[in-house]
Amino acid sequence: MTDQTxxxxxxxxxxGEEPRDETFDVPFDDRTSVLDALDWIxxxxxxxxxxxxxxxxxxxxxxxxxxxxxxxxxxxxxxAGYRTSGLTVGPMAHATVQRDLAVDTDExxxxxxxxxxxxxxxxxxxxxAGAPGPHPSPDAESQDPSAVPSLDVLAxxxxxxxxxxxxxxLSQCIDCMLCYAAxxxxxxxxxxxxxxxxATARRWDLDSRDDGNETRFLALxxxxxxxxxxxxxxxxxxxxxxxxxPAKAIRDYQREALG
Amino acid sequence: MxxxxxxxxxxxxxxxxxxxxxxVSKVYPMRSHTVAAEGGAxxxxxxxxxxxxxxxxxxxxGGAGLGHDDAVRFVVDRAPAxxxxxxxxxMPWSRTADGDPxxxxxxxxxxxxxxxxxxxxxxxxxxxxxxxxxREPSIRRYDEHVVLDLLLSDAPSSDAPSSxxxxxxxxxxxxxxxxxxxAARGVxxxxxxxxxxxxxxxxxxVLATGGYARAWGTSTNAGIVTGDGLSMALRAGLPLRDxxxxxxxxxxxxxxxxxxxxxxxxxxxxxxxxxxxRYLADYGLGPVTPVGEPAARQMELGPRxxxxxxxxxxxxxxxxxxxxxxxxxxxxxxxLGKAVxxxxxxxxxxxxxxxxxxxxVREPIPVRPAAHYTMGGIVTTAHGQVLDAAGAxxxxxxxxxxxxxxxxxxxxxxxxxxxxxTLVVGRAxxxxxxxxxxxxxxxxxxxxxxxxxxxxxxxxxxxxVPSSQSQDPGEAALVDRARARAEHWLAMxxxxxxxxxxxxxxxxxxxxxxxxxFRDADGLARAAATLEDLHARYQDVRVADTxxxxxxxxxxxxxxxxxxxxxxxxxxxxxxxxxSRGAHQRxxxxxxxxxxxxxxxxLDAAGAxxxxxxxxxxxxxAAAAATPGKDHR
Numbered sequence: 001m002t003d004q005t006x007x008x009x010x011x012x013x014x015x016g017e018e019p020r021d022e023t024f025d026v027p028f029d030d031r032t033s034v035l036d037a038l039d040w041i042x043x044x045x046x047x048x049x050x051x052x053x054x055x056x057x058x059x060x061x062x063x064x065x066x067x068x069x070x071x072x073x074x075x076x077x078x079x080a081g082y083r084t085s086g087l088t089v090g091p092m093a094h095a096t097v098q099r100d101l102a103v104d105t106d107e108x109x110x111x112x113x114x115x116x117x118x119x120x121x122x123x124x125x126x127x128x129a130g131a132p133g134p135h136p137s138p139d140a141e142s143q144d145p146s147a148v149p150s151l152d153v154l155a156x157x158x159x160x161x162x163x164x165x166x167x168x169x170l171s172q173c174i175d176c177m178l179c180y181a182a183x184x185x186x187x188x189x190x191x192x193x194x195x196x197x198x199a200t201a202r203r204w205d206l207d208s209r210d211d212g213n214e215t216r217f218l219a220l221x222x223x224x225x226x227x228x229x230x231x232x233x234x235x236x237x238x239x240x241x242x243x244x245x246p247a248k249a250i251r252d253y254q255r256e257a258l259g
Numbered sequence: 260m261x262x263x264x265x266x267x268x269x270x271x272x273x274x275x276x277x278x279x280x281x282x283v284s285k286v287y288p289m290r291s292h293t294v295a296a297e298g299g300a301x302x303x304x305x306x307x308x309x310x311x312x313x314x315x316x317x318x319x320x321g322g323a324g325l326g327h328d329d330a331v332r333f334v335v336d337r338a339p340a341x342x343x344x345x346x347x348x349x350m351p352w353s354r355t356a357d358g359d360p361x362x363x364x365x366x367x368x369x370x371x372x373x374x375x376x377x378x379x380x381x382x383x384x385x386x387x388x389x390x391x392x393x394r395e396p397s398i399r400r401y402d403e404h405v406v407l408d409l410l411l412s413d414a415p416s417s418d419a420p421s422s423x424x425x426x427x428x429x430x431x432x433x434x435x436x437x438x439x440x441x442a443a444r445g446v447x448x449x450x451x452x453x454x455x456x457x458x459x460x461x462x463x464x465v466l467a468t469g470g471y472a473r474a475w476g477t478s479t480n481a482g483i484v485t486g487d488g489l490s491m492a493l494r495a496g497l498p499l500r501d502x503x504x505x506x507x508x509x510x511x512x513x514x515x516x517x518x519x520x521x522x523x524x525x526x527x528x529x530x531x532x533x534x535x536x537r538y539l540a541d542y543g544l545g546p547v548t549p550v551g552e553p554a555a556r557q558m559e560l561g562p563r564x565x566x567x568x569x570x571x572x573x574x575x576x577x578x579x580x581x582x583x584x585x586x587x588x589x590x591x592x593x594x595l596g597k598a599v600x601x602x603x604x605x606x607x608x609x610x611x612x613x614x615x616x617x618x619x620v621r622e623p624i625p626v627r628p629a630a631h632y633t634m635g636g637i638v639t640t641a642h643g644q645v646l647d648a649a650g651a652x653x654x655x656x657x658x659x660x661x662x663x664x665x666x667x668x669x670x671x672x673x674x675x676x677x678x679x680x681t682l683v684v685g686r687a688x689x690x691x692x693x694x695x696x697x698x699x700x701x702x703x704x705x706x707x708x709x710x711x712x713x714x715x716x717x718x719x720x721x722x723x724v725p726s727s728q729s730q731d732p733g734e735a736a737l738v739d740r741a742r743a744r745a746e747h748w749l750a751m752x753x754x755x756x757x758x759x760x761x762x763x764x765x766x767x768x769x770x771x772x773x774x775x776x777f778r779d780a781d782g783l784a785r786a787a788a789t790l791e792d793l794h795a796r797y798q799d800v801r802v803a804d805t806x807x808x809x810x811x812x813x814x815x816x817x818x819x820x821x822x823x824x825x826x827x828x829x830x831x832x833x834x835x836x837x838x839s840r841g842a843h844q845r846x847x848x849x850x851x852x853x854x855x856x857x858x859x860x861x862l863d864a865a866g867a868x869x870x871x872x873x874x875x876x877x878x879x880x881a882a883a884a885a886t887p888g889k890d891h892r
Binding site for chain 1: 268271272286287289290291292294295305339340343344346347348349351353354355356357358359360379382383386390391393394402452481482483514515517518606609610613614758760801802803804806808809810811812
C-alpha cells in the first residue's frame with residue numbers, strides 16, 4: 001500500500017443495538033480490495049470489527065457485503081474505483097445482522113435444503129469389499145483391509161459433455177447470498193425461496209442423472225413463496241459474481257408451472 | 260464430510276437410529292478450504308493402460324523415502340471407488356465425448372489419472388458432499404463453533420484396571436505400555452453465534468482440520484488454514500510428524516499467493532523466464548518438450564518441488580522479471596487458445612483476470628512460488644487411527660486429510676493425491692469412528708459448561724442416548740475439565756499488550772524468508788530465534804474485544820497461537836533434519852541420508868519443543884500393529 005488514503009465508512013451493529021456508522025482513513029493502492037481495507041481497519045483501528053472471510057479468491061462465498069448499497073464479494077472488489085466517491089461498507093440486505101457485517105446464514109441454508117439439492121432418488125450405498133468395520137456384510141468378499149474394491153462400486157453414470165453443459169452454469173453457485181441481498185422481492189416477501197435456492201434446484205433438475213424434478217417442482221410451484229413472488233427484475237443475475245442466471249431458472253419454473 | 264457421511268451410512272446399515280454425528284466447524288462447511296482445490300483427484304481408471312501399481316510407484320517416488328507403501332496402496336486401491344461414488348452423488352466430473360469421466364495429466368504422474376471438474380474440482384466436491392449432508396437429519400451441524408481443545412480420558416494409573424476394551428486392535432505383543440492408553444471423549448468448543456462454550460461428548464472424534472500453510476506470509480491457503488487440529492493434538496501430548504515438509508507450489512500470483520493450478524501446465528501451459536526461455540531445462544527438468552505437448556514428469560510436469568527449486572535458481576541467476584512482490588516468471592497459456600482455456604481452465608482465467616490483471620488468452624500470467632501444502636501432521640495409520648508418542652492407538656481418535664500424516668504423501672505430495680485422500684481416509688475414519696466396538700456409545704452432546712442451556716432441539720441431551728456406559732463415572736470430571744479449558748481460553752479476552760497483527764506479520768515474513776524452498780542452518784537459527792521471541796510476546800498478546808458473540812479478535816488470536824505452535828515445531832524439525840529430502844532442501848546438507856527417518860515433534864511438560872527421529876520402517880510397523888483387520892490376513 002502507498003501513503004494515499006481512502007475514506008471508508010463501515011456500518012456497525014452490536015447484537016440488540018441500533019446500527020451506527022464509523023469512518024476510517026485506510027491506506028490503499030490499485031490492488032487493495034474491500035476485504036484488505038476491512039483487514040487493515042481490524043488490525044490497526046477497530047479490533048472488534050466483525051466480518052467473514054476465508055479464501056480471498058472469490059470461491060468460498062464468505063465475504064459478501066454491501067458497498068455503497070450494492071452487494072459484492074469484498075475480496076474481489078477493489079477500492080481504488082471509489083477514490084472520489086468514498087465508500088460505505090454495510091451488511092448484506094435481507095438478512096438478520098448478527099454483528100457488524102456478519103449476517104444470518106441459517107435462513108438461507110433452510111431455503112436451500114427445502115429444494116432437496118441432492119441426487120434423487122438417493123443412490124444406494126455400495127460398500128467396497130474390505131471396507132474397515134467390525135461387521136462383515138453377507139456379500140462382502142473379504143474383511144481384509146488390503147482387498148481391492150469389487151467392480152460394482154466403480155459404476156458411474158454416462159453423461160456427455162453436452163449433458164454436463166446443460167447444468168454447468170447453474171452449478172457454479174457459491175452460496176454467497178449476494179442475489180438475496182439484491183432481490184427487491186425480499187423487501188416484501190421474506191419467506192421467498194429466493195434466487196440461489198431455485199437456481200440450485202434447477203441445477204439438479206437439468207442434471208441427466210437426477211430424477212427428482214417432481215419433488216422440487218412441488219416444493220417450488222405448490223408453495224406461494226416458492227417461485228411465484230419473483231417479478232423478473234433480474235437483479236439476482238446481475239449481482240451474481242459467478243455468472244449464474246437465477247432469474248432464468250425461476251422464469252423457466254414459472255413457465256413450466258403455467259403449462 | 261466424507262467421514263460424517265460414512266458414519267451415517269454405518270449407523271444406517273446397522274439400524275442404529277439413535278446415533279448422530281456432530282459436524283463441528285469454525286466456518287459453514289461449504290466455506291472450507293477444500294473449496295479452493297482446483298486441479299483434480301487421482302484415481303486409476305479401470306480397463307485402461309494405467310495401473311494401481313504405477314500410481315503407487317509414482318506416489319512413493321514423490322514421497323522420497325518417507326511414504327509408507329501400505330498407506331499409499333490403501334488410498335490408491337480405494338480411490339477409483341470413492342471418485343465413482345462421488346459421481347453417483349452428482350459430482351459434475353468433466354467428461355470424454357463418450358460420456359465417461361475424463362482424466363488429465365498432472366505433475367509427477369506417469370499416466371493421466373486425474374479426474375477433474377474443469378479447474379474447480381474442490382469446489383464441486385465440497386458442494387456435492389455438503390448438499391448431500393443436508394439430506395441427513397442425523398448429521399447435526401455445529402456451524403461457526405471454534406473447537407478449543409480435545410477431550411481425552413486420562414491415562415489410567417498403573418494399578419487401575421486396564422481399559423483393554425477401548426483398544427480394539429492392539430495386539431498382545433504391542434510394545435506400548437498399557438498405562439499409556441487414552442481415549443477420545445469429545446471436544447470443547449465455542450459457539451460464536453450464541454457466544455457460549457459448548458461441550459460435545461462423543462465416543463469418537465475425527466479431526467479434519469486441514470493444514471498449517473497459512474502461517475507463511477505468501478501462501479495459497481485460505482485464512483482459516485491455521486493448524487488448529489495439529490496444535491490441539493500437540494497440547495494433548497500427541498506427536499506431530501514431518502512438520503518441516505512444506506510444499507511450495509511453483510505457480511502462484513505474486514503478492515496474493517493465489518494458486519494457478521498445475522492443471523494449467525497439464526493442459527500444456529509452459530513456463531518461461533524474462534528472456535522468454537524455457538528455463539526449466541537448465542535445472543534438470545529437460546529435455547525440452549514441444550510447446551503444447553506436455554510429457555509425463557518432464558519440464559512443466561516435473562514434481563512441484565523440482566519446479567520451485569528451479570525458480571529459486573533462476574531467480575538468483577537474474578533470469579526472473581522483477582516486480583514489487585519479488586521476481587516472477589511467465590506461465591504462458593496463449594497457444595492453448597480461448598476455447599480450451601475457457602472450457603478446461605475457466606477459474607484460472609478468471610483469477611488471472613481479476614487478481615493478476617492479465618487475460619491469459621492474450622498475455623502470459625506472472626507467477627512465483629508460495630507455500631501450498633503441509634505434508635506434516637498428526638500421526639495416524641492408513642485408516643486415520645491416531646497414534647500416540649509410543650505408537651499406540653488413541654481409542655476413538657481419528658484424523659483425515661491435510662491434518663493427518665498417514666504415510667501417503669511422504670516428503671512431498673503429488674498433485675491430485677490430496678482430494679482423494681480426504682475421501683478415502685475420511686471414509687475409513689468415519690466408518691471406524693461409528694463402529695459399535697468404540698468404547699462408549701455414539702455421539703452425545705451435553706449442555707455447555709456454562710449454566711446457560713442450549714435448546715434441546717439443537718443439542719440432544721445425553722440422556723437421549725440409552726447406554727450403560729454413558730454412566731461413566733468420568734463424565735462429570737470431563738465436563739469440569741471442559742469448563743476449565745473454556746475458561747482458560749476465554750480469559751484471554753480484554754488482556755495483553757502485544758499486537759496480534761504484528762506477530763502474525765513477523766511470523767509470515769520469517770517463514771517466507773528462512774523456511775522456504777531452500778533452507779540452511781543460519782537461516783533456520785534466525786527463524787528459531789524469531790519464533791521464540793514471537794512465542795514470548797504471544798504470552799502477552801492483546802485481545803481488545805471482550806464481546807461474547809462473534810469475537811473474531813479473540814478467535815483470530817487463537818488461530819495465531821496455533822500457527823505459532825506448529826511453526827515452532829516445523830522449524831525445530833527442519834533444524835534437526837540435516838539432509839535434503841523431498842520438500843526439505845538444505846543448502847548446507849545437499850545429500851540424502853541412506854536411512855529415511857521421520858521427525859516427531861512433541862511438547863515437554865514445560866511447553867518446550869522436542870524432536871526425535873524414527874526410522875520409516877519402525878513407523879510402518881507401528882501403523883501395521885494398530886491397523887484393524889490385520890488378524891484376518
